[in-house]
Amino acid sequence: MEPKIDGLGVALYFENKIFKRGATWGDGSKGEDITPNLKTIKSNPLKLTVDTFLNNVEFRGEVYMPKDAFREMNKKRIKEVKEPFANPRNAAAGTVRNKDPKKVAQCPLNIFIYSISYYEDDNFKTHWEKIDEIKKAGLRINDKVIRKDGIEEVMKYIERFRNQIEDLNYEIDGIVIKVNNLKVHEILGTTKHHPKWAMAYKYPPKRKTTKIKNIEIMVGRTGKLTPVAILEPIKLSGTQVSRVSLHNEEEIRQKDIRIGDTVLVEKAGEIIPQVIKAIKKNRDDSENKFEMPQRCPICGSAAKMIGSKVIRRCMNSQCPAQIKQRIEHWGSRNVMNIEGLGPQLLNKLVDKGVVKNIADIYDLKVEELRKIERMGKKLSINLLEAINNSKERALWRLIFGLGIPFVGEYIAQILTEHYSNIEELMNVFPKELEKIDGIGPKIAKSVVNFFNEEKNSELIQQLRQHGINMIAEKEEFNNFLEGKKFVFTGALDKYTRDEASKEVKKYGGRVTSNVSRETDYLVVGKNPGSKFDKAKEII
Ligand SMILES: [Zn+2]
Structure with a gap:
């Protein structure tokens, strides 16, 4: 018996004890090669131990994201204005397929190996022998894997295990029960989809019913109106749940959720609680249909749907709710890191009209703070010092902090690699932005629209007057091609030859016209000429 890990099935192939290849399971016959990413998983050895007789062998396993890592990752994603992953499985699947192993290495994925699927001199008699050998080989086996005799024992174990699920640092959705004797495996055989000698017992997800007391509207940093169900509090998977996002009006319409409804709420492990459905037979006509305002x-301004059929936004950029959240974002640790600029203080500052935009916090005075928040002198001074220190932050933090839709931390960093000051970025055309790797039309349009708005360019002007850094540190990005010689051949997709040369020169590289042994990079486009052949010769 083994916990059924809710992750991503993988196959790992070792040749002469060395890890050679790894792939996702895919549809069972065709998966994706994810070798470099699997190499970043620390518990996955690159070489089998000398203790095992296994040499050329294929293992089966499950890659997963530990629950604590998942929580951290989602926190980060929310801060970066990225959609959080719905559950650890999706997070693991998304990460393991990432094209950049460096990024994968930053995510603490882990792996459990549960079987040997191929071995050249296969003479195993039982599944348990395989388990022992996997352990010996130095691969990671789940310590909950256990051998039980008879169905009674199996049932008992399933019952007992139910109470442990919450304490595990990984998601499981059941227990897999396998026949130990491999001869029996042969007799039972497999169906088209799965072996007949293994069976999964699935635990039902954690669900409870409760009542919706009210539906409130939350106004986000970009003005987005999100309906939130206020519940009679219930305990689900060990945590108290009293508010659940209903996402948008379309969702409410589809599920026909009404105020006063009894609803089924689900929280399978780490998943953000969701309203699954309304229980209609419990209705007594006292329920009220919800109308999106x-x-x-x-602030009472018009809330419109623009460019979306489901998302309604408050169109007033001076809306107090938006201002508060924008400034809170600006001051948060991942952005300008202004300690002490919390929501409580911001509520007061914005409600009293002292602070109307991000730039205003740089005008705050000690006396003001002491009066408004009855802040101690030392605390006020510390806060102003933290605000002052934030002027020296890197340019990408400023860009991230502005709250441009779709521009999170990562995109902001890409932008500063290509634009060394805010002025350049403000005057860019969408087409030019789209040439940058990682920036699509949606982001490009969003950036250009943002800076085209007068109030935003005014804000930049104000921030500049306050002395906020608006220049990327040149050394960091600009000379990384220093001393490198480039040659181009063939037609490039997104650049003319001239533009490409300019890019290379911008970062300190040199462009020459002939291939020689001195050439560091030959960039080959469509229909390359003789330079390509010459390069092959030289190598
Ligand atoms: Zn508003």
Whole structure:
């Protein structure tokens, strides 16, 4: 018996004890090669131990993301204005397929090996022998894998295990029960989809019913109105749940959720709680249909759907709810890192009209803070010092902090690799931005639109007057091609030859016209000429 890990099935091939290849299971016959990414998983050895007789062998396993790592990752994604992953499985699947192993290495994926699927001199008699050999070979076996005799024992174990699920640092959705004797495996055979000698017992997800007391509207940093169900509190998977996002009005319409409804709420492990459905037979006509407001509940401005059929936004950029969240984002640790600029203080500062935009926090005075928040002198001074220190942050933090839709930490960093000051970025055309690897039309348009708005360019102007750094550190990015010689041949997709040369020179590289032994990089486009052949000769 083994916990059924809710991760991503993989196959690992070792040749002469050395890890050679790894692939996702895919549809069982065709998966994706993810070898470099699997190499980043620390518990996955690159070489089998000398203790094992296994040499050329294929293992089966499950890559997963530990729950604690998943929580951290989602926290980070929310801060970066990226959609959080719905569950650890999706997070693991998304990560393991990432094209950049460096990024994968930053994510703490882990792996459990559970079987040997191929071995050249296969003379194993039982599944348990395989397990022992996997351990000997130095691969990671789940310590909950256990051998039980008879169905009674199996049932007992399943019952007992139910109470342990919450304490595990990984998601499981059941227990797999396998026949130990490999001869029996042969007799039982497999169906088209799965072996007949293994069976999964699935635990039902954690669900409970409760009542929706009300539906409130939350106004986000970009003005997005999100309906949130206020529940009669329930305990699910060990945590108290009293508010659940209903996402948008379309979702409410589809599920026909009404205020006063009894609803089924699910939280399978780490998944953010969700309202699954309304229990309609419990209705007694006291329920009220929810109508999405046409106006922002905070500032009363029109809330419109623009470019979306489901998302409604408060169109007033001076909306207090938006201002508060924008400044909170600006001050947060991943952005300008201003300690002490919390939501409570911001509520007061914005409500009293002292702070109307990000730039205003740089005008705050000690006396003001002491009066408004009854802050101690030392605390006020510390906060102002933290605000002052934030002027020296890297350019990407400023760009991230502005809250441009779709521009998170990562995109902001890419942008500063290509634009060394905010001025350059403000004058860019969408087409030019799209040439940058990692930036699609949606982001490009969003960046250009943002800076085209007068109030945003005004904000930049104000921030500049306050002395906020608006230049990327040149050394960091600009000379990384120093001393490198480039030659181009053939037609490039996104650049003319001239543009490409310019890019190379911008970062300190040199462009020459002939291939020689001195050439560091030959960039080969469509229909390359003789330079390509010459390069092959030289190598
Ligand atoms: Zn508003």
